[in-house]
Every structure is written in C-alpha cells, then in structure tokens.
Amino acid sequence: PDNFIPRAEETGLIVPIGTWVLRTACAFAEDVRRDGLGEMIVAVNLSARQFRQKDLVRSVAAILADTGLDPRLLEFEITESMVMHNVEEVFDTLRELQAMGVKLSVDDFGTGYSSLAYLKRFPVHRLKIDRSFVKDIGTDSDDTAIVRSIIALAHALQLEVIAEGVETAAQLDFLHKAGCEQVQGYLLSRPLTSTRLRELLTQGTSPQPSA
Numbered sequence: 001p002d003n004f005i006p007r008a009e010e011t012g013l014i015v016p017i018g019t020w021v022l023r024t025a026c027a028f029a030e031d032v033r034r035d036g037l038g039e040m041i042v043a044v045n046l047s048a049r050q051f052r053q054k055d056l057v058r059s060v061a062a063i064l065a066d067t068g069l070d071p072r073l074l075e076f077e078i079t080e081s082m083v084m085h086n087v088e089e090v091f092d093t094l095r096e097l098q099a100m101g102v103k104l105s106v107d108d109f110g111t112g113y114s115s116l117a118y119l120k121r122f123p124v125h126r127l128k129i130d131r132s133f134v135k136d137i138g139t140d141s142d143d144t145a146i147v148r149s150i151i152a153l154a155h156a157l158q159l160e161v162i163a164e165g166v167e168t169a170a171q172l173d174f175l176h177k178a179g180c181e182q183v184q185g186y187l188l189s190r191p192l193t194s195t196r197l198r199e200l201l202t203q204g205t206s207p208q209p210s211a
Helices: 004-011 014-034 056-067 087-100 116-121 141-156 169-178 194-203
Strands: 042-045 074-079 103-109 126-129 160-163
Touching (some): 014 056, 056 087, 141 169
Parallel strands (some): 074 103, 126 160
16 A cells, blocks of 8 residues: 555545445445444545545545435545545535535544644544554553544544554453553454454454454
C-alpha cells in the first residue's frame, strides 16, 4: 500500500479503486447479516481525492441502496489533513454523510495537524490513535503521555477511541486501563481474506491473540 496508493492518488485511479472497495465491503457486510452471522460495522478509508469528488455523497447513497446495507453499519475513516482543507465544504459533506446514518472516524490522529475547534464541530464518532504512538507505549514517556492525552481528549468530546498497531499484551493492558474502547493490530489478528473471516463468523469464533 505504501507504494501503490500514492501512485493511484497521483493518477486518479484511487477513485474507481475506492468505489470498488466500498461496494465490495458493503456487499460483504450485508451478505454476512443476511446469512444470520450478525451485524458488523465495516470501516472504509476515504482518500483525499475521493473525498473531493463532487458526487461522493450521491455515490455512497447509491452503493448503500444497491447492496442493501444499513448506513449505520458503514464507517468512513478520514485523516486530519483531509478535514483541515476547505473546511466549510468538508463540513457540509460530513454532515450529509452523518445525516445518512454513516459513522465517521479520524484516522492516524496525532500525526497531522488539527484545530480543536473544528474537531469539536465536525460530526465524527471516533478517533484512531496512530500506531507510531502505540508501538512505544511503556518505553517512551512522551508517546505514553500522548496516548493518555488523546484518550482523555476524545472522551471529553464524547468520542470513542481506537488504537492502531497493537502488537503486545502489555500495550493492550495499558490501553484497556487507560479507557481505550477498541484496538486493532497483529496481537488480535493478521489481515484476513473475506473467506476466512466468514469461516470464523460461521464457527462463532474470533481471531486469537498472538503470543
């Protein structure tokens, strides 16, 4: 991804790729629900170029209608830098998505730049702590303090927190005690194919934490 996503952004291919990813993710989540395997929120990254598309909201609405997925089961992940440009236009787009029932989270929080006034104003539901801070929890006092501060800030704004890149039991324990609601990372699971994920859902199990 570090190689092909920037090139896709430059060439504009990220727009059709993003549309395919969104449709595929929504269709999978709805198939899982229809098969009686439970409701799952599917989170999809929006690129800066996708976000600037004038027909974004209309396209999202069409995909949700075509796949039948309940909008409340879709979450878009956006970056700080995306929401800090053309603020009024961004605000309108986010409000339209929120009005549809779609959830919104700020990805890689702490690595970009943001205004707390805008963060309070934007209709986001979650902050995602970047893995660069999580990896040094317990060994770097500055990163440990930053993680605590992000969690406290999010809760003060009545937002949930997701920590990225959790790879050790010690990190998980710290985040749990600090009040972080959700985590993602190799400790819980490596990336899974949709087939493997469906198998786990069918069995009523989940990926097991790594040692």
